Amino acid sequence: MPRKPNHDRAELIDRARDLFWRQGWAGTSLKDLEAVLKMKPGSFYAAFGSKEALFELALDKYAEDGAGRLAELVEAHGPMAALKRYPELAICRQEAPAKACMLSKTLLELQAHGHPLAKRASAHLMGMEEQFAALFAQMQRDGEIAAEHDPKSLARRYQSDLLGLRVSAEREGIDAHAIAREIAEGLERL
Amino acid sequence: MPRKPNHDRAELIDRARDLFWRQGWAGTSLKDLEAVLKMKPGSFYAAFGSKEALFELALDKYAEDGAGRLAELVEAHGPMAALKRYPELAICRQEAPAKACMLSKTLLELQAHGHPLAKRASAHLMGMEEQFAALFAQMQRDGEIAAEHDPKSLARRYQSDLLGLRVSAEREGIDAHAIAREIAEGLERL
DNA sequence: GGCTTTCTTGAGCGATCACTCAAGTATATA
DNA sequence: TATATACTTGAGTGATCGCTCAAGAAAGCC
Numbered sequence: 001m002p003r004k005p006n007h008d009r010a011e012l013i014d015r016a017r018d019l020f021w022r023q024g025w026a027g028t029s030l031k032d033l034e035a036v037l038k039m040k041p042g043s044f045y046a047a048f049g050s051k052e053a054l055f056e057l058a059l060d061k062y063a064e065d066g067a068g069r070l071a072e073l074v075e076a077h078g079p080m081a082a083l084k085r086y087p088e089l090a091i092c093r094q095e096a097p098a099k100a101c102m103l104s105k106t107l108l109e110l111q112a113h114g115h116p117l118a119k120r121a122s123a124h125l126m127g128m129e130e131q132f133a134a135l136f137a138q139m140q141r142d143g144e145i146a147a148e149h150d151p152k153s154l155a156r157r158y159q160s161d162l163l164g165l166r167v168s169a170e171r172e173g174i175d176a177h178a179i180a181r182e183i184a185e186g187l188e189r190l
Numbered sequence: 191m192p193r194k195p196n197h198d199r200a201e202l203i204d205r206a207r208d209l210f211w212r213q214g215w216a217g218t219s220l221k222d223l224e225a226v227l228k229m230k231p232g233s234f235y236a237a238f239g240s241k242e243a244l245f246e247l248a249l250d251k252y253a254e255d256g257a258g259r260l261a262e263l264v265e266a267h268g269p270m271a272a273l274k275r276y277p278e279l280a281i282c283r284q285e286a287p288a289k290a291c292m293l294s295k296t297l298l299e300l301q302a303h304g305h306p307l308a309k310r311a312s313a314h315l316m317g318m319e320e321q322f323a324a325l326f327a328q329m330q331r332d333g334e335i336a337a338e339h340d341p342k343s344l345a346r347r348y349q350s351d352l353l354g355l356r357v358s359a360e361r362e363g364i365d366a367h368a369i370a371r372e373i374a375e376g377l378e379r380l
Numbered sequence: 381g382g383c384t385t386t387c388t389t390g391a392g393c394g395a396t397c398a399c400t401c402a403a404g405t406a407t408a409t410a
Numbered sequence: 411t412a413t414a415t416a417c418t419t420g421a422g423t424g425a426t427c428g429c430t431c432a433a434g435a436a437a438g439c440c
Contacts, residue, residue, distance in 0.1 A: 003407045003416045022302045026216035030398055040419050041399065047417095051398065098302065104357050105298050108290055111360060112212045122361055153368065156358070160369050164354020167294050168346070170301060171312055178343065179350050193386045193437045220428055230389050231429065237387095241428065 009047070012037050017058035022097035024109050025055060025117065055117055062102045063124035067131060079135040080144050084187050087162055087180040091169040099169035099176070101162075103128075129159045145190040154190070161186075199237070202227050207248035212287035214299050215245060215307065245307055252292045253314035257321060269325040270334050274377050277352055277370040281359040289359035289366070291352075293318075319349045335380040344380070351376075 019036050020028055030051060034044060048054040069089065073082035091099050098105075103121040110118035133155035139145045145154075161183045169176035209226050210218050220241060224234060238244040259279065263272035281289050288295075293311040300308035323345035329335045335344075351373045359366035 003405080003418090005417065024216075024299055024302070026214075027299065027303060029396080031396090042401075042420075043418055045399065100298055107360060108295050108357065109214055109217065109299060112214070112288065113217060125361060126363065156364060157369055157372055160354040160358040161351065162354070163357045164350040164352070167298065167353045167357065168350040170297060171315060173316065174346060179347055182347055193388090193435085195387065219426080221426085232390075232431075233388055235429065 005047070007037070007039070007047075012039075012047070013054070013057050013061050016054050017061050017102070018097040020055055020058045021062065021102040021105070024105055025115075026109065052117065056120060059102065059106060059117065059120055059124065063127065066128065070131060074135065079139045079142075080187065083132070083135060083158065084184040087165055087183045088177065090162065090166055091176050091180060100166045104163050104166070125159070129155045132158050149190060158183075158187075195237075197227070197229070197237075202229075202237070203244070203247050203251050206244050207251050207292070208287040210245055210248045211252065211292040211295070214295055215305075216299065242307065246310060249292065249296060249307065249310055249314065253317065256318065260321060264325065269329045269332075270377065273322070273325060273348065274374040277355055277373045278367065280352065280356055281366050281370060290356045294353050294356070315349070319345045322348050339380060348373075348377075 015036050016033060019032060023032065028051075030041065030044070033051070033054070034040065037044065039047070048057070070082060070086055073085055073089070076082075077085065090101075103125050106121035107118050107125070110121075133151045136145065136149070136151035136154040136158075140147060140149065140151060165176060165179050165183060168174050168179055205226050206223060209222060213222065218241075220231065220234070223241070223244070224230065227234065229237070238247070260272060260276055263275055263279070266272075267275065280291075293315050296311035297308050297315070300311075319342075323341045326335065326339070326341035326344040326348075330337060330339065330341060355366060355369050355373060358364050358369055
């Protein structure tokens, strides 16, 4: 009976994610979204409910894709090589709308107002960190790194280095690849 | 002949800086500023010209104060001890309106729109990095760190670590002091 | 006390914000 | 082909945005 939607929902969320990632929450107006999604207000609200609801979908997709890329890397090269490659991978993708992490951008922008999206970003960051910790733990079991380390501490530090790298990569005149290399080299000394 | 201003301008800029630092550019409305500065719109615009002009003053004050605190630390304890203490100092101050760096927050929020304030924040970050580089160079001259290092590379990495630390410190459930300690310890191995 | 000069006041400006809804259009079933 | 069922359209909502300006209040000089 019904009419089919003109657009592919997953594709729309991807495009919204890229815009939000680049421009942030307040920096992205509904006009911007309407232009990028090629939707009029009515369709937009029928499809997503609100700007906030779409941002949440975008944030979740961002986290999911990031975790997926790391998992692929682990699958292909093992934990150590994956963690060594991941920093460079995070800043080299040309098609990415920004170098900095969308989760940290969201956290920094919305945390002060106690916005639910900040909490959600924070939770995703914690999820990533647990993924890192699991890899460090596995490396320890495999004897790839010394037994004296605490996997959770290593993950916390690795995450912090990654966030710093990705903020630095946003700056002009900074050789972020050099920083990525140094982070990778740091892993060898564990 | 004239009437004296009711307010101390430097004090006003400090209060505006704290608000902008915490809430960011778009997250801070003129209503917020009027409340914190206890000024009506007319006085505000007579005193500062625009929201953007005040943000610029606030940003400059932020950078100046940060550089000052580092300089004091160097004066008191020398370059190495100063750089080792600085990370902890950056995240421990209770009176600070946020843990994250105002310069990086501004950069991340406004860079995508090519806003002049993002460029200014970027320039201040570069200024800090040069300050760090000068200290590393001095430590090298004093034989405190190995001669093989490039002071500019060390400064770039130190800055990146610092930015990462300060984003991490904004998160809930993260022991940022532990990260600060690790950054300090890292300096000992140079 | 006048007079001048500056600062303060606050109503209100046009623009933009996120969002709504009634009307129109396209598609599937009957 | 007729009807039911989405989906799309876009003018328009009230609220808030950064900002203006004419009028009033306070301080220094005569």
